[in-house]
Amino acid sequence: MNFGRFFRSTVGIGLTAAILLALPFVAATGGQAWVRILDFAILYVFLALGLNIVVGLAGLLDLGYIAFYAVGAYTWALLASPHFGLHWPIWAILPLGAGLACFAGVLLGSPTLKLRGDYLAIVTLGFGEIVRIFLNNLNAPINVTNGPQGITLIDPVSFGAFKFSGTTQIFGFALSGPQKYYFLLVALAILVIIINIRLQNSRIGRAWQAIREDEIAAKAIGINTRNLKLLAFAMGASFGGVAGGIFSAMQGFVSPESFSLLESIMILAMVVLGGMGHIPGVILGAVLLTVLPEVLRYGVGPLQMAMFGKMLVDPESLRMLVFGLALVLVMRFKPAGLWPSPERQRELKETGK
Amino acid sequence: MNVNLPNPLLEAKAVAKHFGGVKALRDVSLTIRRGEIYGLIGPNGAGKTTFFNCMTGLYVPDGGGFTFDGAPLIADAPDKAAARGIARTFQNIRLFGNMTALENVMVGRHVRTKAGVLGAMFQNAATKAEEAAIRQKAIDLLHYVRIEERAGDLARNLSYGDQRRLEIARALATDPKLLCLDEPAAGMNATETEQLRDLIDGIRRDGTTILLIEHDVKLVMGLCDRVAVLDYGALVIEDVPAVVQKDQRVIEAYLGA
Numbered sequence: 185m186n187f188g189r190f191f192r193s194t195v196g197i198g199l200t201a202a203i204l205l206a207l208p209f210v211a212a213t214g215g216q217a218w219v220r221i222l223d224f225a226i227l228y229v230f231l232a233l234g235l236n237i238v239v240g241l242a243g244l245l246d247l248g249y250i251a252f253y254a255v256g257a258y259t260w261a262l263l264a265s266p267h268f269g270l271h272w273p274i275w276a277i278l279p280l281g282a283g284l285a286c287f288a289g290v291l292l293g294s295p296t297l298k299l300r301g302d303y304l305a306i307v308t309l310g311f312g313e314i315v316r317i318f319l320n321n322l323n324a325p326i327n328v329t330n331g332p333q334g335i336t337l338i339d340p341v342s343f344g345a346f347k348f349s350g351t352t353q354i355f356g357f358a359l360s361g362p363q364k365y366y367f368l369l370v371a372l373a374i375l376v377i378i379i380n381i382r383l384q385n386s387r388i389g390r391a392w393q394a395i396r397e398d399e400i401a402a403k404a405i406g407i408n409t410r411n412l413k414l415l416a417f418a419m420g421a422s423f424g425g426v427a428g429g430i431f432s433a434m435q436g437f438v439s440p441e442s443f444s445l446l447e448s449i450m451i452l453a454m455v456v457l458g459g460m461g462h463i464p465g466v467i468l469g470a471v472l473l474t475v476l477p478e479v480l481r482y483g484v485g486p487l488q489m490a491m492f493g494k495m496l497v498d499p500e501s502l503r504m505l506v507f508g509l510a511l512v513l514v515m516r517f518k519p520a521g522l523w524p525s526p527e528r529q530r531e532l533k534e535t536g537k
Numbered sequence: 538m539n540v541n542l543p544n545p546l547l548e549a550k551a552v553a554k555h556f557g558g559v560k561a562l563r564d565v566s567l568t569i570r571r572g573e574i575y576g577l578i579g580p581n582g583a584g585k586t587t588f589f590n591c592m593t594g595l596y597v598p599d600g601g602g603f604t605f606d607g608a609p610l611i612a613d614a615p616d617k618a619a620a621r622g623i624a625r626t627f628q629n630i631r632l633f634g635n636m637t638a639l640e641n642v643m644v645g646r647h648v649r650t651k652a653g654v655l656g657a658m659f660q661n662a663a664t665k666a667e668e669a670a671i672r673q674k675a676i677d678l679l680h681y682v683r684i685e686e687r688a689g690d691l692a693r694n695l696s697y698g699d700q701r702r703l704e705i706a707r708a709l710a711t712d713p714k715l716l717c718l719d720e721p722a723a724g725m726n727a728t729e730t731e732q733l734r735d736l737i738d739g740i741r742r743d744g745t746t747i748l749l750i751e752h753d754v755k756l757v758m759g760l761c762d763r764v765a766v767l768d769y770g771a772l773v774i775e776d777v778p779a780v781v782q783k784d785q786r787v788i789e790a791y792l793g794a
Contacts, residue, residue: 379658386657386664387650387671390636394644397633404593404627405711406619406648415654 208366218478219362223434225474226369227427232454232470233376233463234423239452240461241389242416243396245305247448248292248312252421254319254443255288256281256428258329261438264339267330271339278429285425286418288315293417297410300399312448319440334439341368341433348433365434372430376423380463383419392416393461457514459521468523477503546571546606546715546746547592547623553600554587561587563771564601569715574737574747576761576778578754580791584770585750586628589719593625594618606714620648624713626704628720628750634693638684638703641692642675645710678706682736698729705736709745716740717748722756734760758782766791 211218231253238246259281263272292311296304323331340349340361348368349361383389391412394402403409432438450473458469484499514522551564561584569575577585590596592603594615603610611617633641650671656664679685682702687695692703701721708716718737722730734756741747751757757764758778765775768790774781781787 382657382660383654386668387647387652388654388657390640390644391647393636393640394633394647397635398631400595400615401627401631401633402644403615404595404619404625404631405645405707406616407644408616419654 204370208363212360212363216360216362219360219366221475221478223362223365223369225471226366226373227431227434228451228454228474229373229467229470230369230376230430231424231427231451232458232466233373233380234420234427235451236380236455236461236463236466237383237392237423238416238420239455240466241384241396242392242413244413244416245301246308246417246420247305247445247452248308248310248315249420249424249451250443250445250448251292251312251315252285252288252424253428253431253447254315254440255285255421256425257432257438257442258319258335258428259284259425260429260432261335261338262328264433265335266337267335274341274343274433278426281429282422282425285428286422289417289419289421289424290414292421293414297413309445309448312443312445316440316443316445319443329440332440334437334441336437338432338436338438340436341365341430349436365430369430372426377463377467384461384463388412388415453511457511457521459524462521462523462525465521465523465525469521472522473507477507480506544571545569545604547748548604549588549592549601550604551601552588552591552598552603554584554591554596554598560770562591562598563769565767565770565772566601567765567772567775569746569748570763571746572741572744573762574741574749574760576757576764577748577750577767578752578757578764578791579767579773583767585767586719587770588767589625589717589748589750592618593623593717616648619711619713622712622714623717624708624711624715625717626701626708626719626721628723630697630700630704632692632695632700632704632707634691636692637689638679638692638695638699639672639675639688641703642678642706642710643671645678645707646671646674648711675706675710678709679703681709682706697724698732701725701733702736705740709740713745715746715748717750719750720752721749722751722753730756 208219208222211222231249235246235249238244238249260277262268263270263277263280292308296307299307319329320332322329329335340347342348346352348364351358351360352364353359391402391407394405394407395409395412399409431442454469454473455466456469457473458467459465480503481499484497484502485495488495488497518524545568547569549565549567551566552562553560553564554562565584565588577588579585587596591598591612592610594610594613594617597612602612605621605623610621610623633644636644650667652664652667676685676688679688682705684695684699684702684706687699692700695703705716705718705721721737722733725733730753737747737749737760749757749761758781761778763776764778764781766773766781766784766787773786773790774784776784
């Protein structure tokens with residue numbers, strides 16, 4: 185079946201919209217926690233698609249992506265919380281967060297222009313850690329980030345009097361906070377999907393792919409690889425910054441712990457597992473890697489209790505075990521990802537891999 | 538040596554390049570005129586590809602320089618050389634393997650188009666028109682090199698001969714004044730070489746000057762207006778094929794061997 189055509193047909197759009205609309209209410213029957221998990225799944229879709237520009241399109245292996253997420257999150261946290269007594273509105277903070285993350289992207293991009301592959305991965309990994317350690321230690325001599333305690337009581341997203349936290353009555357429906365965030369995130373995710381698709385099939389997107397495929401040949405036909413790589417870093421980082429801002433507002437609390445190396449690896453794994461450079465694949469990867477661990481968390485505990493009458497394996501460690509196994513299996517049996525682009529699929533079939 | 542040739546497109550003046558102690562190019566000076574097919578031959582390791590790489594900006598020459606189309610070429614800037622009108626193919630084919638044949642040629646239009654990120658995001662009329670023009674030009678070029686039926690295939694899945702043609706189409710997409718082909722006939726059989734010959738001749742007739750590095754002496758002598766011979770990094774002779782073929786030094790260095 186051609187999924188691309190299906191999603192563009194009227195029936196496809198209608199069905200997708202209906203599912204997206206119903207999802208938070210279905211999830212709410214299992215408790216608001218599930219709606220929050222849904223929120224995070226979509227937030228990660230957003231993040232993974234941002235990273236897809238850098239890794240999937242331009243082929244720059246970025247292991248420090250979470251740093252831009254952190255920049256966005258802390259921008260929101262510092263400018264809309266009692267920490268500095270500032271309560272800026274969303275239309276000021278979100279663009280500022282995106283802008284600062286974008287600047288951080290260029291800052292990371294410029295010294296790494298000549299690096300490729302593993303070497304680039306190591307430098308970006310270091311950058312991600314530097315940002316986290318900075319956030320951890322910037323509580324002295326002047327208390328900027330409040331160190332490892334993090335920042336609390338962060339303002340929720342609000343448009344005028346309409347707040348995204350707490351329950352609101354709309355058209356007779358009672359919408360909870362997580363449900364409202366869900367719709368905001370879906371809107372943002374659709375926006376980033378459209379931007380991704382349009383970029384991919386544009387002059388700039390093709391130039392990124394050319395750099396990914398063969399940098400010397402790309403230069404030889406007149407592509408300014410330096411500027412385009414910086415642009416890829418900047419674009420990806422801006423998306424990370426926006427996602428960070430929403431995360432901060434949704435949680436009401438940020439601390440450096442949320443921006444560890446593991447998070448960077450998780451987002452990269454979403455892109456790679458789903459199908460690098462293929463937008464539906466990346467979405468699938470992000471949703472699977474957010475929802476499955478939660479299913480495991482809620483499912484495995486009670487299951488063990490029922491079967492053995494006691495907890496044999498801690499669900500948290502089981503999660504990493506299953507995650508590792510899944511990675512190995514995907515790399516072995518679906519090396520191009522769970523849902524690779526149609527060209528890649530055809531090619532793998534032709535070469536009989 | 539010809540000093541004041543009429544209508545020069547590219548002039549190399551005393552270009553030198555060494556890698557450590559190896560002198561890959563020793564003060565090579567030559568002139569390519571507009572509208573000609575200029576052959577560059579020489580034994581393996583004579584410095585042909587090094588010369589190519591210096592000219593297209595991949596290497597920085599250690600001495601001398603190039604004048605192209607009336608102005609000096611800036612060293613170490615391949616993208617600027619391409620913008621000035623120098624396009625090239627590679628001895629070992631370098632295509633964008635995971636992109637389709639059509640996309641490969643469309644990328645070639647990059648340097649002659651200007652849509653940015655905002656244009657791509659908002660899909661304004663100018664961007665859409667430019668995109669349509671890029672696509673049409675790419676289709677025309679695939680047609681020109683006769684691989685239009687492979688347009689939707691990934692470049693890596695094309696046959697060897699088709700890959701060579703695709704690389705030429707991609708180079709032509711940059712609207713070059715000078716097209717540099719680095720051993721385009723390498724690995725081709727007699728029929729493919731014959732077809733390549735027709736293609737190169739056709740490109741020249743359509744107004745593009747060509748610099749051809751080639752090992753196939755028959756192809757070079759039959760196709761080129763003038764030929765330069767390199768040996769141990771130095772220019773041996775630069776003249777019409779009839780003269781070059783009879784030159785004693787060339788026979789010793791290359792043809793007779």
